[in-house]
Amino acid sequence: MSWFVNTLGSSIGKKLMMAISGLSFCGFLVAHLAGNLFIYGGRDAFNSYATHLHSLGPLVTIAELGLLTLALIHVLTGATLFYENLQSRPQRYAVNKSAGGRTIGSATMPYTGAFLLLFVIFHLLNFHFVDKTHITIFDIVSKSFSHPAYVVFYVLAMIIAGLHVSHGLWSAFQTLGANHPKYMPIIMMLSLVFSLIVGIGFGFLPIYISLIA
């Protein structure tokens, strides 16, 4: 198995792990957003969606463990890459200027990533690891977003998530070697559209809830 470790442990192998785990999170975001859209159906629709989801039982646990594994891979590999990349230029330039390759998304990847990790922990503590025996999920969400500070924080977090995805999605395809003159412009466009969907799609939910609350 040393060939496996050697391949994944190389600079390109680490990129591969970032790409696959990152793409999986993009898939998760689609499912998560689709589920959250039930909020627009009102209290009962959202609560019934949550009940149906949890009735899947062990499947949910497997999915959660899968997400946790992917998160560990993405965070630990990302942190390793960040540390190695810091070390690769011990003496920095006095004058830094972009030649036009970087975007706000690409230049801030490690920082938006670290922020998103903290956000995910906060988000889970907020809505996942709470006692739901006497209160429905809709009420928890609606109570939280009645505080304006929560709304501002969540909207900001979703803009940052959009920014992270705007570089991450096309970058994953490039890393996987899926760069083709016919498809790359479509992938780039898709990344932009997807980041807007993430930013606006998730970002508008707290605003909507605070308005109806």
Add this chain to the structure above:
Amino acid sequence: MTKTINLTLKVWRQPSTESKGGFETYHASDISTDMSFLEMLDVVNEKLTMDGKEPIAFDHDCREGICGQCGSVVNGRAHGPEKGTTLCQLHMRHFSDGDTIAIEPFRARAFKVLKDLMVDRSALDKVIQAGGYVSVNTGGTPDANAIPISKEIADKAMDAAACIGCGACVAACPNASAMLFVSAKVSQLALLPQGRPEAARRVTAMVRTMDRMGFGNCSNERECEAECPKEISITNIARMNREFFKAGFFSAVK
């Protein structure tokens, strides 16, 4: 009528690899706008020599943009602000009278500063030694067109082979990664039938050597592609990734 300009230069001076460097300010007066950037440095150096001072050491050789020897970071840009040009092909007409220009060496852990603006780029040579070649048996010369290669593939290989190995991709990369250089060399050979027999071994050895030399990891910032004097595309990086995964997961190469 030749136009002349006056410039203030802030040049990185470092007597040796071990010593600590710093910026020195010089005035370059009456610089013809027809001069190249290196000719401007020659003029400054002549004056420094006349004044009994140590001239600025910088890398250069052919001065026609094909050898890959020159290169410094000018105002934060590898090979200066012009697209698709080496430093020797950058002309002073792109600067204005009274400009202040900061000149630094290419910076990366894998590129040690030898003196002033001169850097040791032998880490790139080590990567080439690891696999940037094809093994050819001695004997009679094969017929030129014995192996059919489409124009499209030949063009792609030629575009990758345009890499002059100057190291600007490393210098421009926010992570000091050498992926564009290595991918150009891998692609150039992987695209052609002559390079296929050793493709898996080559990409594995070259990537491992690249990692060992202390270059950073690629994060698809695309600064390399934007800065490359030969405008090598990052499609080569995608190709190298494909070659590397193929070699790592599906070939017998360990």
